Amino acid sequence: MQSNQAKENILKKIREALSHPVPLPYSGSEGQESVFTASTEDDTVTFAEEFTKLQGKFIYCTNEEILWQQLQSLLLQQQLEKIYCTEPLFLPALKQLGTMLTSDLAHCDASITGCEYLVARTGSIVLSAAQATGRTASVYAPVHICIAYNHQLLYDIKNALQFLKEKYKDHFPSLITFASGPSRTADIEKTLVTGVHGPKEVYCFLVEG
Numbered sequence: 001m002q003s004n005q006a007k008e009n010i011l012k013k014i015r016e017a018l019s020h021p022v023p024l025p026y027s028g029s030e031g032q033e034s035v036f037t038a039s040t041e042d043d044t045v046t047f048a049e050e051f052t053k054l055q056g057k058f059i060y061c062t063n064e065e066i067l068w069q070q071l072q073s074l075l076l077q078q079q080l081e082k083i084y085c086t087e088p089l090f091l092p093a094l095k096q097l098g099t100m101l102t103s104d105l106a107h108c109d110a111s112i113t114g115c116e117y118l119v120a121r122t123g124s125i126v127l128s129a130a131q132a133t134g135r136t137a138s139v140y141a142p143v144h145i146c147i148a149y150n151h152q153l154l155y156d157i158k159n160a161l162q163f164l165k166e167k168y169k170d171h172f173p174s175l176i177t178f179a180s181g182p183s184r185t186a187d188i189e190k191t192l193v194t195g196v197h198g199p200k201e202v203y204c205f206l207v208e209g
Contacts, residue, residue: 043120043153044206050123054181057203064093067147067207072097074145074203075110084108084141086132111141116167117160118153118206122180125204126160129175130168138179144199149207 048058059074061067075083082102085094090112094101102108113133117126125146129135138144154160157178164176182202 043155044150046155047118047120047123047153047206050121051181051204052123054123055202056123056181057201059203059205061205061207063209064207067205068093068097071112071145071147071205072099075099078110078143080109080143082108083110083112084137085112086134086137087112087114087147088132089114090147105136105140108141110143110145111137112145112147113137115146115148115152116164116176118148118204119155119157119160119178120153121156122178124157124178124180125202126164127177127179128164128168128173130171130173135175135177138177139199142199143201143203144179144182145203145205147205147207150209153206 044060048060051058059070061070074080081100082104083094083099084102084105085091091101094112105111111133113127114131115125116128116131118124119126125138125148127133127138138146154163165172179202182199
């Protein structure tokens, strides 16, 4: 009987407290604002700096004509002959360049993909399973070449996640990947090694427009 009365007294106090809510102290500390402040630099500059810090190779192109010229030069210089690409947007131009396209991802020299977004603050390429290239093209090839456009460049990961939720509100992808430079690990004797779990080199072509 006493325990029931004690329980009722506690519940009564809770109900009274809820009916007279107290303003939350230090409301600014409850995650209402981002920990990271926006950069004063252009997002393109920020992305280029962060991406190259992570051993990525960044190429800025003022238009698509420059893009395909620069890409062709890269393929020739690095002797990348067998190219894996399933992006409908890029295939016509690659065929026009005379690129040797292959459907054998396991034995290609490089893969070419698009992306969902680029994140300037972390220098990351955002990819998803909903893309034409699926899950494997960006990680299985020894060299990954990403082609992105200015409108895909965002400042923070939070922005990318918000846009992805809006874009795929009815069918969210089964996998979202934030790729930050080539694969690397220092697990073995604290020596940094690239290409262990993914591509040894990652190139990002950012096209204006």
